[in-house]
Amino acid sequence: MSPLDNITRVVADSDLDGLMAAAVLKAAKPSIEVHFAHPALIRAGSIDHLIDRNTAICDLPFHENCGLYLDHHQTNRPTKQQQILFEQNGGICHWRDTPSAARAAFDLMKDELDLSHLEEIMPLVDDLDSGGISLSEFMEDGPVIRLSRSLSLKDKNHMQVVLNQFAEGESLDNIIASHQERLSKLETEREAQTELVRKNTTIVDKLAICDLSETGSRSNGYLVTALAGSDAIACCVIHGFIDGTIDNPNRQALGASFYANSFLDEENPYDLSKLATLLDATGGGHANACGCRVQPADKSREMLVETDKDYNLQKWLELWSKRDTLMRQ
Known part of the structure; x- marks a missing residue:
């Protein structure tokens, strides 16, 4: 059978x-x-x-x-x-x-x-x-x-x-x-994508934060961590639109993906899925690669407002700052 x-x-x-x-x-x-x-x-x-x-x-x-x-x-x-x-x-x-x-x-x-x-x-x-x-x-x-x-x-x-x-x-x-033809076009677009990621990435407490929200662009963690190098042990990539929806691939809901820096010699000791599930009960993935949607700071509403992204990022960074006690695998 x-x-x-x-x-x-x-x-x-x-x-x-x-x-x-x-x-x-x-x-x-x-x-x-x-x-x-x-x-x-x-x-x-x-x-x-x-x-x-x-x-x-x-x-x-x-x-x-x-x-x-x-x-x-x-x-x-x-x-x-x-x-x-x-x-x-x-x-x-x-x-x-x-x-x-x-x-x-x-x-x-x-x-x-x-x-x-x-x-x-x-x-x-x-x-x-x-x-x-x-x-x-x-x-x-x-x-x-x-x-x-x-x-x-x-x-x-x-x-x-x-x-x-x-x-x-x-x-x-x-x-x-x-x-x-399609793959050659992606090869030529790589340089522009690299510059966009570099321009929109900051490193806070060894977490590379790449904010691509409202740009219509996405990036995987490989590019962000390759550019960040040893200064980051993980990254957070924010993507989508504040008025986006999960069922519209051309205007996706505002979300974040978390990736370990797999280019480092040592293995990632932290469970990044704890970040993905901190505010979003439907978030998840692997310890080394996971994602979630940005959540309203005020649970009484479903629609996002401009300040919600910063609220979520603040909460993620608060947990990240305690990673040695709360996020060990």
């Missing part, structure tokens, strides 16, 4: 890890339809209509109504009681402590079909998602790193094309070549 026997739909995160996890499942069962999302949509119930016992969820928060749950984020892991009830009701839980959700999916399905066409990219997906990329690899900005940056809910058609290419067994070289 295959874990995909009753699965007709996949809901996956919209980054390279989520896409590759979905590609593994689609390679095993080509008829599966794939929808891309992000954690806030799951937690807010915005896509509950897509989730039932015929749905597999990959690289996203746990949902009790799905049929197959596949992930590797510590804060997404269902409790023991949740897992027991989920499995009693017919669900399959494949949460694994792997470098990526794609690796968890690969391990789940590798005995059912030949996945050798994905073996070349899998270590890169693992490294990108777990902070295993070296500084030199990141600064080189190779084609796979640029391909990962090309994936966005702003262009769902592109994501479906890349998904199908990997699921149907195309070689990595051919996939990269087919998107050369």
Whole structure:
């Protein structure tokens, strides 16, 4: 019996890890339809209509109504009681402590079909998602790193094309070549993005704070920490718009992502997810990479006002200042 026997739909995160996890499942069962999302949509119930016992969820928060749950984020892991009830009701839980959700999916399905066409990219997906990329690899900005940056809910058609290419067994070289124009454009835009990040980053108590709110731009933690160097042991990237919403990829809700500086020789000793969940009950991720939405200082209102970003940042910095006693892993 295959874990995909009753699965007709996949809901996956919209980054390279989520896409590759979905590609593994689609390679095993080509008829599966794939929808891309992000954690806030799951937690807010915005896509509950897509989730039932015929749905597999990959690289996203746990949902009790799905049929197959596949992930590797510590804060997404269902409790023991949740897992027991989920499995009693017919669900399959494949949460694994792997470098990526794609690796968890690969391990789940590798005995059912030949996945050798994905073996070349899998270590890169693992490294990108777990902070295993070296500084030199990141600064080189190779084609796979640029391909990962090309994936966005702003262009769902592109994501479906890349998904199908990997699921149907195309070689990595051919996939990269087919998107050369897009990847070359990202290469030329890297310099402008680097300057924007440098201009909007300040370092407070060894935390690099990159405020990209209201710019329409985003950055991963790799670029921020690469520029900050040894002056920062972690970073906070603020993005989105004060009037944004979680379901509008072109004007996203105001949020923050926290990343450990994986380019340092020593491992990160702090659980950054404590920052992500400090004010936002729906925040979460890994100890080394996580995120949340900016919350109103006044809990009686839902809409954000100009001062809310500063309020959230103040609270994060207060906790960060006590990291040696309150945030140790």
